[in-house]
Amino acid sequence: KAVAIVGCPFSGGQPKLGVDGGPIHLVEAGLPEQLAELGWKVQFDGHHQFEDINTQDDPPIGKLKNPRLVSRVCKAVADVVGNHAKNGQLPLTLGGDHSLAMGTISGTLQKYPDACVIWVDAHADLNTAETTDSGNIHGMPVSFLLGLGPKIEEFSWVQPLLKPHRLVYIGLRDVDVGERRLLRENGIKAYSMHEVDKYGIGRVVEMALDHVNPGRKLPIHLSFDVDALDPTVAPSTGTPVRGGLTFREGHYICEAVYETGCLVALDIMEVNPSLEDTASVKQTVAVGCSLARAALGETLL
Numbered sequence: 001k002a003v004a005i006v007g008c009p010f011s012g013g014q015p016k017l018g019v020d021g022g023p024i025h026l027v028e029a030g031l032p033e034q035l036a037e038l039g040w041k042v043q044f045d046g047h048h049q050f051e052d053i054n055t056q057d058d059p060p061i062g063k064l065k066n067p068r069l070v071s072r073v074c075k076a077v078a079d080v081v082g083n084h085a086k087n088g089q090l091p092l093t094l095g096g097d098h099s100l101a102m103g104t105i106s107g108t109l110q111k112y113p114d115a116c117v118i119w120v121d122a123h124a125d126l127n128t129a130e131t132t133d134s135g136n137i138h139g140m141p142v143s144f145l146l147g148l149g150p151k152i153e154e155f156s157w158v159q160p161l162l163k164p165h166r167l168v169y170i171g172l173r174d175v176d177v178g179e180r181r182l183l184r185e186n187g188i189k190a191y192s193m194h195e196v197d198k199y200g201i202g203r204v205v206e207m208a209l210d211h212v213n214p215g216r217k218l219p220i221h222l223s224f225d226v227d228a229l230d231p232t233v234a235p236s237t238g239t240p241v242r243g244g245l246t247f248r249e250g251h252y253i254c255e256a257v258y259e260t261g262c263l264v265a266l267d268i269m270e271v272n273p274s275l276e277d278t279a280s281v282k283q284t285v286a287v288g289c290s291l292a293r294a295a296l297g298e299t300l301l
């Protein structure tokens with residue numbers, strides 16, 4: 001079993017500096033060695049992928065900020081992730097902000113067009129060019145992947161290959177009014193923190209998997225935004241929201257997804273080592289590493 005670590009030092013999908021430092025902190029905390037310990041053949045192509053992509057002139061398109069930069073980086077990520085998947089490796093993308101998932105999931109769908117997506121996040125990241133308030137594209141990747149909202153020329157490379165019934169959310173607790181409408185209109189299954197409290201994480205994960213992968217036969221792309229965790233668990237992230245997943249709930253999701261044997265791609269996103277104090281940064285980086293290990297087979301016994 002082979003894993004390709006794709007470090008994406010990218011922050012263009014949101015305004016806070018520092019999230020581009022996520023990959024190097026996760027790698028320097030020893031993640032590659034930790035995965036090798038678990039028996040994975042590990043490839044890491046270095047810290048400077050995608051840094052050469054910049055756009056001289058990138059004025060907003062409507063409300064969308066850094067649109068050309070985000071589009072070009074995500075397109076490059078899609079190609080890199082898609083190639084690793086085609087080489088039979090499991091792409092582990094380290095963010096960097098969550099706009100990158102427009103690229104990672106596009107890459108996965110190139111190789112696994114029937115893949116389902118488990119999106120673990122406080123946010124739905126489902127805003128369109130019409131519904132977004134912030135214009136931050138890390139709040140929009142899912143709408144592009146589903147082909148919702150007005151067509152934006154710059155993002156025409158994103159094929160609407162993801163189907164609503166192949167997507168499920170866990171951890172939502174900060175969803176904009178436009179996103180709530182789109183969730184309803186498209187019949188997208190979402191397990192918010194209310195359901196996690198009501199049913200417990202075990203039942204929620206089972207229901208989520210039953211919804212998108214009833215026979216446990218479809219490939220799974222797990223896209224994990226560390227802000228799904230409670231800010232006391234993962235403080236160094238750009239858009240923290242209280243009332244999140246516990247350390248164990250977050251890890252249970254990863255362990256249960258690994259147990260399906262269907263995982264083909266993983267994103268660990270939105271670790272921002274420039275936010276909060278040193279202890280908080282270390283804690284958040286350590287959580288990012290342990291979530292990745294849990295999703296790639298680390299067990300407690």
Ligand SMILES: N[C@@H](CC/C=C/[B-](O)(O)O)C(=O)O
Nearest residue numbers: 098123127134136138139239
């Ligand atoms: N819904 C908000 C927040 C977006 C959060 C994105 B994140 O989940 O990737 O952190 C927005 O559209 O700006």
Ligand SMILES: [Mn+2]
Nearest residue numbers: 098121125225
């Ligand atoms: Mn997100």
Ligand SMILES: [Mn+2]
Nearest residue numbers: 122123225227
């Ligand atoms: Mn989020």
Ligand SMILES: [Mn+2]
Nearest residue numbers: 227238239270
């Ligand atoms: Mn975030």
